[in-house]
Amino acid sequence: MRLSSEQRDGFIAQCRTAGLSVTHQRLATFEAVLANCNRHPSAEIIYQTVRERYPTISFNTIYKNLEIFEELGIVVKVNPLYNEARYDVDVRPHHHLICRQCKKIIDVHDEELGQALPPVDAENGFKVENWTVQFTGLCADCQPAQATA
């Protein structure tokens, strides 16, 4: 997938602001996250995608770039599930449906959901800044076929 010039410019601007040099590999890493954005890719999937163009790139380089992107707010890490962080280029607050079988992650954009739960601030002095709701279950593909009676 090719970046639109808008996405590309936005990415470059964010890097520059942070004093980060925009290397081809970094750009390719960002592009790989976007190309897989529908499935909230793991670092491994991003690595496989970038390697098609840069066969010599190491997993470590990819992983470090993802960590930097996260610091800059270019990606967010979806709560580490099943021992593997998954990355989301959609940094707006939103919620997730997570299939416990195939580990598919589906976005839920529902503003009411974000307002529905009262922050638990007071009791233990913890200041809640934001929260997301995760629903776990089985996606349509993983549900056993209904037995017809």
Ligand SMILES: [Zn+2]
């Ligand atoms: Zn599933």
Ligand SMILES: [Zn+2]
């Ligand atoms: Zn998401």
